[in-house]
Amino acid sequence: MLFDVPLIPGLRLQEELITPAEETELIARIGDVELTPFQFHGHEGKRLTHSFGWRYDFVDGSFREAEPIPPWLHPLRARAAAFAGLAPEELIHVLLIRYDPGAGIGWHKDRPVFEQVVGISLGSATDLTFRRRLGDRRFERVKVPLPPRSAYLLSGEVRHRWEHGIPAHDSLRYSVTFRSRA
Template sequence: MQSSLFPNQTENLLPFQGEMYLFPDFFAKEQADHFFAKLSASLEWRQEPIWMFGKRVMQPRLTALYGDPEKPYGYSGIQMTPSGWTPELRHILDSIQDFSQAEFTHVLCNFYRDGNDSMGWHRDNEKVLGENPTIASVTFGAERIFQTRPYSEKSPKLDISLTHGSLLLMTGESQHFWEHQLPKAKRVNQARINLTFRRLL
């Protein structure tokens, strides 16, 4: 399906009711290596508890939130207060905003220590994100398979390989009609950092 936002660069990966665009080499390897090393060492990583099926469990990954300190962000029973932008996050933010022409106020950072860390099926559809939010997802580090599927029918399930330095843009109605996850990958023993930029109203 031809892209409506980027007609000369890539195609919409979703067959209906939403838009998703992948840019595998958005950041060159040298840049991606630099950002992975700096973000690994400098961000305020922590493991938070969440509510799942009525039980309080620890998330199978580390997280950190950065952005407008006057706008907290919450999901799955977690209320997070953002720290101010670091130089590296600001550089990445500016690059993505210039390219996508979308505005972002926050970035939720996820650190997957190896293939045992994961994120279950969900939609980024909190009311504070607005009706049709644009989510920009950047990957540094280990290549992992990102999966998405229609929220109602649960099929077809699409596998998308997110590589070192890649950018995945989800926009349009994608958060209404599609859900996504990062499943466990037992054979992966390297770390991955994922940055998901979003705009809070």
């Protein structure tokens, strides 16, 4: 797959958004944050998370301010914003995720309180999978490899008409996801 050719309108990909040294430092910083199991409608996910800036509560559907985005994430936010064609302050939410072996994330669309989604993949490689309904039981599916240190942008059609997910895998992986407000 060529990273400069979009497979789905609104999807952009970039390899090597950050250097290996920056990746190592980010993983260490994420390790210093208190991550908690993801909660979704009474179920506990295998991935561990922490939100900064804003927080969407999947238990009660509320959207509220969270602790501010820490200064150590500001350079990454600036780089993610430049990649998305946004000003850094437009990325109001950041979600840190640790995927332990066996963890993934099922089919979903990001909540409508958010608009642009920029994800940075850290640690091991994975696939970002997409699907959209073509009828009662048929889906169009696309799988995009995410190497370590790569970034993706979801906007427009891919953001609003497609679901996406990350399959469970056998190695430790992290992600940093920035979102703008709708």
